[in-house]
Amino acid sequence: MTFSICVRERYLDEEGDEQIRFGVAVTTRLPGVGTLCPFASENGAVATQSLVNVELGRKGVEYLDDGLAVADALDALLNADDGSAQRQLHGVDRNGEFAFSGEECKPWFGDIMGENYTVAGNLLTGESVIEATAAAYEEASPPADPAEDVERPLADRLIEALAAGNAEGGDKREELPVQSAALLVCSTEDRAIDPYYDDLRVDATETPIEDLRETYQQAKRGFEMALERYEDAYDEDELDTE
Template sequence: MSPTRSIEANTFSIVARCASTGESGVAVASAVPAVGSICPFLRAGVGAVSTQSWVNPYLAVRILDAMQAGSDAQSALDKALAEDGEANLRQVGVVDASGGSASWTGADCTPWHGEAKGRDFAAQGNMLTGAPVIAAMAETFQRTAGQPLEDRLMACLEAAQAAGGDKRGRQSAALVVFGAEAYAKLDVRVDEDPDPIPRLRRTFDVAKAQLLPFIAGMPKRDGGSAFPPEVMDLLLLSPPDRPAGGGSAKP
């Protein structure tokens, strides 16, 4: 069947939930530009989805809608795939708010392709160098239990790339985490780079030191917000003078 309604993103990703905090996240990398703009879909208190191979964003939307209405990850995925006439071209990973996970790889996805899933995570990929890419993500996620979700996801991307990654090469990577709010706790990406995961690591480290304290003080669902003086003082500094540095002091 000739795909007509989507963009092909041959990719590796992990969708995951933190059992301690209830946060959900997606980390993804691919040899296409701006993969973070088309594959990850998250909803606070509901779960996370990565839609890849011949990407169908509406699969992710339908899955999140179904989980919000009470379906678990597997039931939501099954229902959404049943409504997609080109499910054979899709690859999808899902995690729900209870830690249930599900994944699907259509028969016409580009090899090597596969997935691994367990409590709180699903790892998947296609057009990969081989099975070790998926195994590396699964092992890393399980080994890092107890660490912050964003740290675990970043480590999973690094492990997957070290195991081989996308067999075409490297171009973009992204990491998104949602907590209790309707906006992301962390959303970092590298949209075009010959070595995007190390670049993402640098952006990730700077964002953790400089951006996360600010986001933690932003308005909450209950309307409350709090920006401690030390956070305001930090952001008044030139970027190179802040923790983790970065940026430029030049106007």
């Protein structure tokens, strides 16, 4: 019912220290996908889909937070799941990638593991959906050197990746007009304020990608305006912002 992407990116913060950000984005021809499929923390990102078992995502991220490698964590959860043949589960941690598509998922289904990312989908118009999603992310992703980061926020680039997959046909169930989309980005960086645009959902609409992009643009605008206003207030009141 879904296609999604999980990514890992290394970058340098303003102090020159290496950090890692994780992102996951998903869309489907059903409402409320943001409540079911995408999970992330400062240790990784996971997407659970097809016949969804939400606990695979929740526990998957919990296991990553406990220090398990993504392949060990997700494989262990699947081995304990009687319905694993109908699941799709994929994700990334600080050092690796994992992707699984059960043999009983509805066609077309499949997954891709690339360097620093995974993509998976089911009930799609074809393999080109996840190929286009992966290609769009690769084209906009940062270089291997953490010092050479990209200017566009990861949330923006995740939406672009979903849009590329959707342009290839996306979810094939055209008889279901009510759709949804969501994204979630987390980072190892200790930020005073997390960007408002790093955790967004569009729960019920007929144009999920377009609406998610508009929501992102408004959230980014609001975040920048809030920063400007509060920075002025700190200066005027001589407050310690640490």
